[in-house]
Amino acid sequence: MNQDQLKQAVAQAAVDHILPRLDSKSIVGVGTGSTANFFIDALAKHKMDFDGAIASSEATAARLKGHGIPVYDLNSTAELEFYVDGTDESDERLHLIKGGGAALTREKIVAAVARTFICIADASKLVPVLGAFPLPVEVIPMARSYVARQLVKLGGDPVYREGVLTDNGNVILDVHNLSITDPVKLEADINAIVGVVTNGLFAARPADLLLLGTAEGVKTLKR
Numbered sequence: 001m002n003q004d005q006l007k008q009a010v011a012q013a014a015v016d017h018i019l020p021r022l023d024s025k026s027i028v029g030v031g032t033g034s035t036a037n038f039f040i041d042a043l044a045k046h047k048m049d050f051d052g053a054i055a056s057s058e059a060t061a062a063r064l065k066g067h068g069i070p071v072y073d074l075n076s077t078a079e080l081e082f083y084v085d086g087t088d089e090s091d092e093r094l095h096l097i098k099g100g101g102a103a104l105t106r107e108k109i110v111a112a113v114a115r116t117f118i119c120i121a122d123a124s125k126l127v128p129v130l131g132a133f134p135l136p137v138e139v140i141p142m143a144r145s146y147v148a149r150q151l152v153k154l155g156g157d158p159v160y161r162e163g164v165l166t167d168n169g170n171v172i173l174d175v176h177n178l179s180i181t182d183p184v185k186l187e188a189d190i191n192a193i194v195g196v197v198t199n200g201l202f203a204a205r206p207a208d209l210l211l212l213g214t215a216e217g218v219k220t221l222k223r
Contacts, residue, residue: 004038006122006213007086011038013211013218014120018082019046026050027077029110030064031085032057032103035120039084040064054080056110057103058167074113083114087121087207088133088200094119094207094223095183099136099200102166108198111205119207123214130183134159134174135190136200141171143195150193151175154186170197 001009018028030040030053040060043053044067052070054077055061061071085107089097096119098104111117135156139147144160151158156175164172180186183203190199210221 001213001215003122003124007035007038007120008042009218010120010122010211010213011035011042014039014084014118015042015046017118017209017211018084019049021081022050024049024051027052027054027072027080029054029080029083029114030056030060031083031107031110032060033086033101035086035122036060036084037063039120040067040069044069054110056085056107057101059101060103074110077113080110080114082116082118083111084118084120085111087119087125089127089130090119090121090125090207090210091127091130091183092221094210094221095130096202096207097130097133097135097200098202099138099172100133102136102138102161102164102172104136104200105138105166105168105198108202108205111202116209117205117207119210121210121212123212126210126212130180130201131178134176135178135180136161137173137175137190138166138168138170138197138199139173140195140197144171144173147193147195148173151190154189168197
């Protein structure tokens with residue numbers, strides 16, 4: 001199976017997992033990126049079985065609406081049963097690095113509201129130690145240089161992602177050369193830097209379930 005086929009398999013597995021637990025009042029949180037797009041396409045076949053969705057980005061909202069799925073404001077939703085999203089890296093404890101698509105802040109907010117965070121990924125995303133994928137950090141524009149200097153002090157090599165603005169109007173620093181052995185602490189340390197909106201470590205609130213696409217089929221990892 002190629003990578004797209006693995007992504008399709010885990011997307012379908014996520015739909016199969018949540019569908020029996022949905023009803024006409026259910027609202028599903030949906031992430032951003034190529035794997036999440038496969039999930040949206042698979043979920044759309046069952047759009048009459050739930051109420052609508054919360055989108056973690058403008059791009060996701062557009063894709064959902066294109067399928068005729070209502071998209072709601074998170075402020076009007078008290079809680080979500082499920083949030084389904086991809087990842088750039090995961091360790092075996094289901095700590096994640098996300099943000100390659102620059103939607104990390106909204107993704108983290110939706111994940112915080114959801115009772116169950118389901119991560120879907122192909123097998124290449126599972127790593128023993130996080131950090132080979134550069135860690136995205138969303139930053140208030142005027143603080144970019146200051147934050148970069150503080151990230152160097154934490155041992156990273158921050159690179160400005162030129163030409164990219166988040167849906168929130170902020171910029172991204174991608175932090176290279178990190179070996180993240182304590183993701184919960186590093187997440188907190190980076191978030192404590194003045195000017196940081198948030199960073200792409202999902203460790204304080206990791207995934208609850210990882211559906212991993214492999215050549216042998218979809219494997220399920222739980223924390």
